Amino acid sequence: MRISFVAKEVSGGLRRNFTMTLALIIAVAVSLSLFGTSLLLSTQVDRMKGYWYDKIEVSIFLCGSSSVTYTCTGSVTDDQRTNIEMKLNSLTPTVQHVFYESSSAAYDKFKQQFAGSAILSNVSPNALPASFRVKIDNPDHFQEVASQISSMQGVESIQDQRKLLNRFFTILKGLQSFALVVALAMLAVTILLVMNTIRVAAFARRRETSIMRAVGASNMSIRLPFILEAAVASTIGASLASGGLVAAKYWVIDGKLAPNLTFIPFVTWTEVGAIIPWLYLVGVGITVLASLITLRRYLKG
Template identity: 35%
Template sequence: MRASFVLSEVLNGFRRNITMTVAMILTTAVTLGMLGGGLLVIQMANKSQKIFLDRVEMQFFVNSDVTKKDPNCTTDPCAKVKTEIEATPGVATVTYISQQQAYETAKASWAKDSPELAEFIRPESYQAALRVRVSDPNRFGAILDEYKRADGIDGVLDQRDLVKRIFSVLDGARNAAFAVAAVLAVAAILLIANMVQVAAFTRQREVSIMRLVGATRWYTQLPFLLEAVVAAVVGSVLAIAGLFIAKIFFFDKALGDLYGVNILARITASDVWYVSPWILLTGIVLAGVTAYGTLRYYVRE
């Protein structure tokens, strides 16, 4: 009996305040959708970072005079630098790329993309290099600084700037999503508070009668609390559905080219499912706490 009464009161509340309820559902959905978008960007950044840690490398270019005398890096100073780098803590591999290998790789790349320009490439345009990959990303800078001026080395290729730029863009997108979500959360809180106040006011007489016949304060206020929570749950479901749609039409299409060259990690359906419980929980807590606080503050009976 009590459960059926509470349920009927919740449904009556929705019917009486339909426009405000719809507004609250939509605002909550957009708020949680932006929050979910920020969480997905964090997921993308974390997975992309793993990709880059496996791929990011530094190259120490060998002086042209040294290369002419020692094209295969078998004598000092080239062999000495290679051995020293290999023995350095945090280094995973050191690979010597001869001038001829660098030329052949570049020529093959140009022949594929711009065959008309490939014929103009000459071996002397390229330098031999020591390609270094690290096992400890925190050692990247120290290794680079230690050997960039070593004997026989006259230049370096540092990919950290590229990585920093990419992750700064991801951080910016995440922060923007969270900022918009925070502003919308304030709007959602105000809508929930207003909805609860209006619902309590329209049923003030009913609540007073119930209190006179012995109903507890918690029992009379439970329908208002449930109205807010149910509306938030509906908004959360809409937000989750919106994230799946965004995955298909934004992440998959707009970022498809970056996925294809393995620059950014792909956002998958499992990523959306991973953030979904957090979105639902946030919606319930946001609505529940706001409704309860409003009832405690404005509804004294």
């Protein structure tokens, strides 16, 4: 068939089925937006994990004057401290880096962080414990280190910063799976909508198709206009969803979030750019597939 003839049939079909086409475009746009958002969110989580897992440490807090655990008998002594440090150093390569923060250094840091805040006047220099900041090669080795250190005299408590982050990541992951579930549900709705749209279109044009069959048009050429219509609608939908992602990156992430949350590394344009082809692929793919299946059922060859 000539391209101009097919193009005429397709544009005619889209116009005659305008409301359904519009519904299809919107459904594709919404479901792909959600799908894109969940992809973006998962990229974001990965990015933050990589960034923070690299930075996090295990904090070993040493006994202060008011500590009450059984490993503490008043403030940590220099001997105890040296013992702990030696023990830590013996745990290489699991322990990669040991940094000692004295009580007064911790206080200085605290002063910096809470400069101008009323809380500062309530905290005395001795209130903050001295600590070892330990970097370990793999966050999973935390237990190994902790079990050897926690019972040593002079150690008050051990804190895995990853645990704090994990709570945060659990929330993010929950959001991500929620977005994914909603996206999948929307994609399923889109598939059903495509099937229904094609069914209505096939019914509305049963006269054309019966004539086409009668004059000996091939199955492919009978189905092609329907498939192209679905493809055109889903391409428009995918473009809207892509535009939505770009807008979200530009206005929400770069415009609002990034300037205020400087300690979070946000998804880059490259990563957004990598998601967009998937939107087109998934959007056009599922609609074409759904229309093929429907046509097989409603336009017998």
